[in-house]
Amino acid sequence: xxxxxxxxxxxxxxxxxxxxxxxxxxxxxxxxxxxxxxxxxxxxxxxxxxxxxxxxxxxxxxxxxxxxxxxxxxxxxxxxxxxxxxxxxxxxxxxxxxxxxxxxxxxxxxxxxxxxxxxxxxxxxxxxxxxxxxxxxxxxxxxxxxxxxxxxxxxxxxxxxxxxxxxxxxxxxxxxxxxxxxxxxxxxxxxxxxxxxxxxxxxxxxxxxxxxxxxxxxxxxxxxxxxxxxxxxxxxxxxxxxxxxxxxxxxxxxxxxxxxxxxxxxxxxxxxxxxxxxxxxxxxxxxxxxxxxxxxxxxxxxxxxxxxxxxxxxxxxxxxxxxxxxxxxxxxxxxxxxxxxxxxxxxxxxxxxxxxxxxxxxxxxxxxxxxxxxxxxxxxxxxxxxxxxxxxxxxxxxxxxxxxxxxxxxxxxxxxxxxxxxxxxxxxxxxxxxxxxxxxxxxxxxxxxxxxxxxxxxxxxxxxxxxxxxxxxxxxxxxxxxxxxxxxxxxxxxxxxxxxxxxxxxxxxxxxxxxxxxxxxxxxxxxxxxxxxxxxxxxxxxxxxxxxxxxx
RNA sequence: GGCCCGUUGGAGAAAUGGUUAACUCAUUGCCCUCUCAAGGCAACAUUCACGGGUUCGAACCCCGUACGGGCUACCA
Numbered sequence: 001x002x003x004x005x006x007x008x009x010x011x012x013x014x015x016x017x018x019x020x021x022x023x024x025x026x027x028x029x030x031x032x033x034x035x036x037x038x039x040x041x042x043x044x045x046x047x048x049x050x051x052x053x054x055x056x057x058x059x060x061x062x063x064x065x066x067x068x069x070x071x072x073x074x075x076x077x078x079x080x081x082x083x084x085x086x087x088x089x090x091x092x093x094x095x096x097x098x099x100x101x102x103x104x105x106x107x108x109x110x111x112x113x114x115x116x117x118x119x120x121x122x123x124x125x126x127x128x129x130x131x132x133x134x135x136x137x138x139x140x141x142x143x144x145x146x147x148x149x150x151x152x153x154x155x156x157x158x159x160x161x162x163x164x165x166x167x168x169x170x171x172x173x174x175x176x177x178x179x180x181x182x183x184x185x186x187x188x189x190x191x192x193x194x195x196x197x198x199x200x201x202x203x204x205x206x207x208x209x210x211x212x213x214x215x216x217x218x219x220x221x222x223x224x225x226x227x228x229x230x231x232x233x234x235x236x237x238x239x240x241x242x243x244x245x246x247x248x249x250x251x252x253x254x255x256x257x258x259x260x261x262x263x264x265x266x267x268x269x270x271x272x273x274x275x276x277x278x279x280x281x282x283x284x285x286x287x288x289x290x291x292x293x294x295x296x297x298x299x300x301x302x303x304x305x306x307x308x309x310x311x312x313x314x315x316x317x318x319x320x321x322x323x324x325x326x327x328x329x330x331x332x333x334x335x336x337x338x339x340x341x342x343x344x345x346x347x348x349x350x351x352x353x354x355x356x357x358x359x360x361x362x363x364x365x366x367x368x369x370x371x372x373x374x375x376x377x378x379x380x381x382x383x384x385x386x387x388x389x390x391x392x393x394x395x396x397x398x399x400x401x402x403x404x405x406x407x408x409x410x411x412x413x414x415x416x417x418x419x420x421x422x423x424x425x426x427x428x429x430x431x432x433x434x435x436x437x438x439x440x441x442x443x444x445x446x447x448x449x450x451x452x453x454x455x456x457x458x459x460x461x462x463x464x465x466x467x468x469x470x471x472x473x474x475x476x477x478x479x480x481x482x483x484x485x486x487x488x489x490x491x492x493x494x495x496x497x498x499x500x501x502x503x504x505x506x507x508x509x510x511x512x513x514x515x516x517x518x519x520x521x522x523x524x525x526x527x528x529x530x531x532x533x534x535x536x537x538x539x540x541x542x543x544x545x546x547x548x549x550x551x552x
Numbered sequence: 553g554g555c556c557c558g559u560u561g562g563a564g565a566a567a568u569g570g571u572u573a574a575c576u577c578a579u580u581g582c583c584c585u586c587u588c589a590a591g592g593c594a595a596c597a598u599u600c601a602c603g604g605g606u607u608c609g610a611a612c613c614c615c616g617u618a619c620g621g622g623c624u625a626c627c628a
Contacts, residue, residue, distance in 0.1 A: 043627085358577060415590080507586055
């Protein structure tokens, strides 16, 4: 028997299938021409990261806009870093954003399994065949030996790593290899690189274009001593047999592209296209760096969902980072569905964008302003149920009332933009609820200190008998001005400024007194609507309560 | 250190050889206004990291330098 064959059998005695069997099991996908097969491949090391959301959003859109397939594969081959249960969490979080993979590691699919640790039999078949044809070999070097070798290489100022003459296990005699395997010595499997570091190869990246890189000459590890594959090898096998057409991943993978290309070439497999996405950065002191899942709590998208940011704000923001012409498109199509926009690789930015929460807020305000009162009420309730039960209870006690609050100056050409996130709502409208109003009234009220208590009481008394809330907004305001005039306030701010001595104040000062009495604060949404929604009885009750407080 | 990628205002960026360097966010000012939130109108890069070169002409092409980022594992 061929010595390589013997080694292969010694390592994988129970592997009987061949590459051909795998080719038949995972045939090319039957998709329309131009359809892209993309994937998102998270490792189960925690929550959904902003950068991962960005990458999956892009990958998903590319697949969907070409009638292709987007799948999600769990890269759990690093058993040291794995955090149990976080894989499902990532899928759930993606779903929050409407990103639903066609195939994934929970629901499966025809090209599964989609969990790398469950794909070991597949990797074993490939590795066995690679050993048989000399493309891979076992390596028994210890960490200590490798460290020592690295030091020697550094002293010699040659490229560090396992290559060429330094790849000692490359040339082990078959008998020796067999002996050590039988002996139970630990080993890894390495790829036998046909490359030379003095060769240059052309790289084509869909986003960055073409450029030159050094050919790979490293005999990289493809199977670790625990029997699981390394990333490089899993990428090769999985993306080949899952029939990925476009590998979309973070730019941190760019330096290993020569390895991946070589792997595909040696196997004689068709190379996928590569698109290396920019990384999302954050400011750290006065330098910027990649947003880190370990150091930055805000790297977790759940952090923002908890804070009440709407998912569409994020999606929209990420789209502006993804394609530089997206903002222009949105300006032209303010109400269009975000996904009518077609992403393209050549409009992707090259350098990592600084994550800009101010811009997320602005975009979120715009998006929330476009919702109907019913929509935003429902969404706010969903959010509050999860994160602010006290608020949720108020909404649920009287959904119509809450919806009425939310309808103030909503709809029409220029809707209010008070809210960037759902958590902004309650602090703005809480005074509408009598129990919260009453609490505010226990605190000192922000009266204009230039006005005497008598004037305040006089003003309130003049309005409390008849708040004339059945008039239209403009009629109501005219009446209010007339009332102000009768109480010694100027109905016109300009006139007041010309002759301050003649008045207690102007219409704004007059209205402020009533506003404070009704809300306990100086600022409210459009006051006319606030009064109408509260209703005459409640308005009078509040004013009377205030008068009593002032008198007391 | 080595190898790659990148560098236009506070942030995201457009414009890839030819007048005043789009636009969005932020900031500032003014206007509107009963408050707030909006809205309207302005201002904000004497200049495209820096230094050379090519050219009648450069943010755009070439060379060098600086700076930033990524990678350099039996991590992904």
